[in-house]
Amino acid sequence: MKKLLFIIALCLPLLGTAKEKKDNNDPKYLSGAVTLSEGKVTFTQEIKTPGVSKEKLYDLMLEWAKNRFKPEGNLYSQVAYTNEEKGDIAATAEEYMVFSSSAISLDRTRIYYQFLINxxxxxxxxxxxxxxxxxxxxxxxxxxxxxxxxxxxxxxLNKKKTKLAPICGKFRRETINLKDALFESVASALGKQLLNNNNTATTTPMIPLVPAQPVLKTSEELKEVTFEQIPANFNDLIANGRLTITAGEEEIDIKAENWGGFGKLFSKNVTYTLIDQSRIAVSALMKQSDTYKISLYSTGNTQPSVVIECKKSMEQNMSAEELKSLNQSIDTSKQYTMYIGEITRILMR
Structure with missing residues (x-):
């Protein structure tokens, strides 16, 4: 009873406290963000990997789990159970979850959880x-x-379910952030491994080049088209035209060597874009943006012929060998970051 009263007191708003942090009202953390299964707080995620066998997925996930869950200092995490036949991997985790940190204070908690993979x-x-x-x-x-x-x-949450409570709320917020980071790390690990495996069907390299077709018209308005309607000679058009990346209000020219091609990642149509890390402006633009546009201007035209709108899915530093598999003309003396963008819309004249 004493503990329950202490919990309730902490979760109630501290009225009149000048130093109280502003309640977080981001919908990401509000009603429904924490789910229960058989009375237990449980977060789940399904990642589809078309064409990838159970055996391959098991090997990839076991490697990921062993790297992610291991002892560190006085914290002990480990892969506690495996069953290859059933496809099960279970880890027990103990780590610090930091709420705030400064030179004079550190607000954190230990968090314990189980992470299950099937x-x-x-x-x-x-x-x-x-x-x-x-x-x-x-x-x-x-x-x-x-x-x-x-x-x-x-x-x-408060009674109206519109804000996070001051104390409990920070635990909820950072737990959801940790969950998201774990799920995204798994997706990234699968993507990175599968991108380098030319024998899987999960990703496909850039669209094969075909004989050149007529240059795209630019007299018409941009109209939304399907992925299948992208010109088959898109790579030829890039080589002879102008390519840009737009994020926010800023549009920056990039070169044909920055184009990695089209493909599929977890059944979604994606683009691969290779950004030279020495180009500070475009690198910063890509790191700060969750969405961006790739625009192709045909030779001599001031309006884009094709605009591909993308949502950033993944970024990965690339080795020289990996770069060559995407673009034979790449300058392997430079350092590149590959950005994978899920195609959300395609516009074409």
Whole structure:
């Protein structure tokens, strides 16, 4: 009862406290963001990997898990269980989750959780569950909470479910951030491995070159088209035209060597763009942007013939050998970052 009263007191707004942090009202963290399964806070994610066998996925995920979950200092994480026949990998995790840090203060908690992976042919299922916290461990032993009593909608949101509570809310916010980071790390690990495996069907290299076709017209308005309607000689048009990247309000010219091609990643149409790391402006633009446009201007035209709108899915530093597999004309003496963008819309004249 005493612990419950302490929890309730912490979760209530601290009225009149000048130093109170502004409640976070980002919808990402609000109602429905924390889900329950059989009474336990549980986060799940399914990643589809067309053409990839259960055996290949198991090997990739076991390697990822062993690198991600391992002892560090006084924290102990490990891969605790594996069953290749069933496609199961289970890890127990213990790590610090930092709320704020400065030269004079550190606000953090230990978080404990289980991370479960199950792979079958062409699909990888992820689960994060059994989440617990040990907060302020150096102050009279600290306080221990379970996710079920601490970060659910009833505890970590205000009555209207429009804001995070001051104390419980930060646990909820950072737990969701950790979950997202874990799921994104798995997707990235799969993508990076599969991009380098020419024998998988998960990704396909750039569209094969075909004999040149007539130059695209630019007298018409841009109209939305399907992926299949992209000109088959797109690579030829790039070599003879002008290519740009636009993010926000800024449009920057790039070269034909920056083009990596089209492909598929987890059944989605994507573009591969190779950015020279020495080009500070365009590198900064790509790192800061979640969405961008690739525009092709045909020779002599001031309006784009094709505009490909993309949502950034992944970025990866590339080796010389990997670069050559995407673009034979690349200058391998330079350092490049490859950006993979999910195609969200295609416009063409």
């Amino acid at each position: 792979v079958q042919n062409e699909v990888c299922n992820l689960t994060m569950t059994r989440i617990r916290y040990w907060y302020e461990e150096n102050r009279d032993g600290g306080e221990r909470y379970s996710a079920e009593e601490w970060i659910t909608d009833d505890m970590a």
